[in-house]
Amino acid sequence: MVSSHVAALKTKHAHIEARLREEMNRPAPDDTTIQTLKKRKLLIKEELAAI
Template sequence: MDSSHVSALQLKHAGLERQIHEEMSRPVPDAVVIQALKKRKLRLKEEIGRS
């Protein structure tokens, strides 16, 4: 995989991290949303690792 693809994946990963942090900062975090975001983030991390 080329470095621009890896960079794009890393940007998405950072964006998901930010979304998780924002959701957890809410007065009543939505556990379902957080779980879904974490799963997406893990898939991205695995894809980056394969690159």
């Protein structure tokens, strides 16, 4: 059960990472979106570390 949760978190983390790269490569990146994505990514990373 825990491994499926970890897998789901890793998938979310990878998805956020991809969106972050995409946003940063835009001609005019949105700083607010970048900050939000980074915070979400960090929360997932912290949750993974706690498991």
